[in-house]
Amino acid sequence: MAGKQPVAIVFDTFGSVVDWRSSLIADLTAYGTTKGVSADWTALVDAWRAAYHPSMDRVRKGELPWTRLDDLHRTSLDQLVAEFGIKGLNEDDLVHINLGWHRLHAWPDSVLGLTRLKSRFIIGPLSNGNVSLLLNMAKFAGIPWDMIFGSDLFGHFKPDPETYLGVAKMLNLRPDQVMMAAAHNGDLGAARRCGLMTAFFPRPGEYGPHQKRDYEADQDWDIVATDIQDMATQLGV
């Protein structure tokens, strides 16, 4: 990438840095086997993720006070366990399953690419996850963040402007010194409207057979890369 470079790069996390779907399906399937609880874990994971945006919208619309994503996940999980008629899970099991979002694996290029980027830039997640979720995930997956920008630091979920602008303010940077990196065009559009730089890389396998969008860049983002390793190469590190 010729020209202007950012000082900090913040990453969307679920889907962009970590493969939530494959990780959760494997994690829950193994747990179900251990516990002797049978269920269509793949369908549960897909339904759980489908509840993600509607659950955050309840906070955005003021139907709920500020609620951490861990707690939104738990509410959705309880509903889905009932809907799916899954039997035999006690409270400890539900706590463990809910923390499955803390045990997500990175895509193969993520840790290598982020390690390269960290040598020159401040890097962190800017995610709808809460700090504790993102921190446990980083420890689990070996992701070398400099700082964790959880949504609880801002009391807002993306794409609310308070998140993108909150990072810049916290880092004492102008918005155009911060780059948002994501596999989701919508996230980048919101970041660009706040004045941030933008980087896109596709994750065509994020939703498995249910992927519907984000196969390619839909705007002229500052960087369009194949993955985070390629993004590091384009940024010259």
Add this chain to the structure above:
Amino acid sequence: MAGKQPVAIVFDTFGSVVDWRSSLIADLTAYGTTKGVSADWTALVDAWRAAYHPSMDRVRKGELPWTRLDDLHRTSLDQLVAEFGIKGLNEDDLVHINLGWHRLHAWPDSVLGLTRLKSRFIIGPLSNGNVSLLLNMAKFAGIPWDMIFGSDLFGHFKPDPETYLGVAKMLNLRPDQVMMAAAHNGDLGAARRCGLMTAFFPRPGEYGPHQKRDYEADQDWDIVATDIQDMATQLGV
């Protein structure tokens, strides 16, 4: 250390992890030489640090609204440059000097000890510095924090309970699952009153010839170590 272990360990930073006095004296002396500005930089650094607690007390007492440490430092610096009669510094120079607090070197055992501790525990600074200060310092000194607990996350300076309890809340831990580590008995006393575990190691050279206290532990802290490497050894990592 036999028995209970923490999940997260948070560190006082100025004096405990980094050697602010030697670092700043060397940094400012070199800068003064480059710029042809003569001053008693050692005396300036000592006076600057002496202004630290009184400046935070203005916030605690409500004389000032919440103010980041970078901005308190700048107010104190401007006053001291006038008092010391230092001539020839323009605005860019003052900005650069003020960011000297972002360019502090770690004590020799700090990075090695923290790297060992990071393998088992969540580690972060719990400091009166703001996030951007602590993050730039970590990049400069190679400190491998998992998360940066700057005072601006809580809108409070230590020893206000909101800081110690705020870390536990943000990590979704009980206070007794968090250990405060510091070279300052007062900081540990405040943390213990909030229910945190405690670790002490002395930094007898922190204030150079002006050191007056904290040569040794004044309570039976959960860990009393010689430095952060020894602390890691006592925690079995």
